[in-house]
Amino acid sequence: MSELSQYVTLGVADELFAAPVTKVQEILDMRPIARLPRAPDNLLGMIDVRGEGVPVLDLRQTLGIEAAPDTENTRIVVLSVNGPEGALTVGLRADRVFEVTVLDSEDLDPPPSISASWSGHCIQGIGRRNGRFVTVLDLDRLLADTARLGLAA
Template sequence: MASPSTQTQYVTFSLGEEVFAVPVDVVREILDHEDAFKIPHGPDYLLGLRDVRGQGVPVIDLRLRLGMSKTIKTPHTRILVLDIPFGEKALALGLVADKVFEVTPFNLDQIETAPDIGIRWNSSYIAGVVRREGDFVVIIDLAQLFSGEASDLAKVNAGPMRAA
């Protein structure tokens, strides 16, 4: 059995047929899907705001952010509320997942780098790939995935501007 220092815990979830994972230590909670309060003129993947224990949290359709088709809500659709570290701050985000599976440990030596497919493609959001049960799990580098939008999403996170 691997020692605890060689394992990291991840929450696994699906987007369509693909399985993804995020580190369990950034997951605040997992909620049932509810429609978010729409924010005008936001990017297409920003579904709006959701109240999470008194905090307005931007909700992201991760399928759209990754260039997939829009999420179709089902009874299994969930929102993973995450606190993603950006420098000295944490950005609270809700990510829509088609289905959340489990918390599972991956041994560090199981995690492979993103494959080189011989053409230019944006794989910078892939922290690693794990082979499991004849398939793959893609570990998402959340800070990298949202690095370009972090300051804009942080403004949404702060809530509506108040008149002076």
């Protein structure tokens, strides 16, 4: 049997999301973020990660969830994603990070196709962890908009 895929589970509002562990470089405590003028609402600004400028997106706003203040549990997940110009390092601000885990099943359910106006384009699939639904994010697609903003390093 092949090794099960591992995911980092993230909390945003009351929802549970997961990112493939292969995309995660590191998880940082919240830190000051340098704002960028006229940036879209979900682009919080830039942070320095070992000498590299990394753009930070608010996962809440990127997913269309209302912004919320930082708490002691807020984390920045530094990810390596595939942008149109190649590899891109980006930070994702999440309300909390739970654990690195495997899901209850290797098979993900496809996102529901409810309406033509909503497509689960940023959802890789729906899994379960201990009986709870977990939305597995398609990070490359979710963050492609950021790459188009000219932030590719």
